[in-house]
Amino acid sequence: MDKLSHAQSELREMDALAAENSPIHRIHPLCKLLVTILYIVVVVSFPKYDFTRLIVMVLYPVLLFQAAGIPVHVCFYKLRIVLPLVCAVGLVNPFLDHTPVMQLGSVVITGGVVSMVTLMLKGVFSLMASFLLIATTPMDSLCAALRKLHVPVILTTLLLLTYRYIGVMIEELSVMSQAYSLRAPGQKGIHISAWGSFLGQMLLRSMDRGEELYNSMMLRGFHGDFFYVNVPPLKISGIVYTAVCTGAFFCARYFDITQLLGSLFAG
Structure with a gap:
């Protein structure tokens, strides 16, 4: 298969994904659009050194991929060209920021390394949420x-x-x-x-x-x-979905969920 035929097949695959029938596909598109925009805004708003609190935001796309019946590896395969470009944005941070932030044994982790990983995760999470919106919404x-x-x-x-x-x-x-x-x-x-x-x-x-x-x-x-x-009517399920996601995003933004979970399991 040549490159043009492969591109045509990938477009048809995206249309087929958006036409499936799952609980996520049946949610009103306006609700999914608002939640996706809010998710990206919340993810981008995390401070550059707040790696541990940001990692909790991966639960949203991963859980929704499972609920929609879309394997996560499909997302990374479709975004294989864009992901390296997004991850390359923060590669210069370790050379610009040498402030010690933490120490793992004898290895000192600088602020540049932490900010680089945080910036990469922000880009990856935002792309995953955007792909999820396109893959579940015609x-x-x-x-x-x-x-x-x-x-x-x-x-x-x-x-x-x-x-x-x-x-x-x-x-x-x-x-x-x-x-x-x-x-x-x-x-x-x-x-x-x-x-x-x-x-x-x-x-x-x-x-x-x-x-x-x-x-x-x-x-x-x-x-x-x-x-x-062909737009479905707005139902109570869409409003509940928007409200629950909004509350979860703000809890993850303003509370240290990882520390709370660590204290719960440790205590």
Whole structure:
């Protein structure tokens, strides 16, 4: 399978994940969106040396992955390109902060090392929560939730159309790449001399395909905004989910849960 076909299959896998039926999938998308935003804000708000209190926040994505029936390794596989970039953000901290923070035997742990690990965990936890939202919520429902928060219609429409027609763009690229390989058998990839004409043809085909799609949308009554008809109604379960998650996040932020658990098991 080539890279374009693999990208198409991954898009279909994400749509299949969002279309499953689990307790997390059935929660109203607005509730999941608000909880995800709150979770990311709380995670980012932890001080740079507060590693032990931050580690408790991993319970939210891990528990919800289990409740949604999505293996955690699927998340890390899908984010395999972004995760190294996020983790690389804090690599310079050990060289900038040499303040001793703790000591493990004869090894002195500096503030730079602690802040580096804390920053990496913040990025990983935020990505896990974002992936969980996308993997349990169809894009139509997510855009409908954004409209409930009064996000401008042009942004939600652009987001929805971009997500829908990324697959169309990949399909066009696959057709053009296959046509080029038939005209240049035995050649690996596209030669640099053909890059200009290849991109030009892709632009022209994209404009033609976009015009056809827009005309078909206008014939079906599109006037600048979509009617989101597949959004489930807001239920008590969604309100309870939002309230419980909000309380848990604030407890983890303002109380040292790890110390409380350690004292409970030690005493």
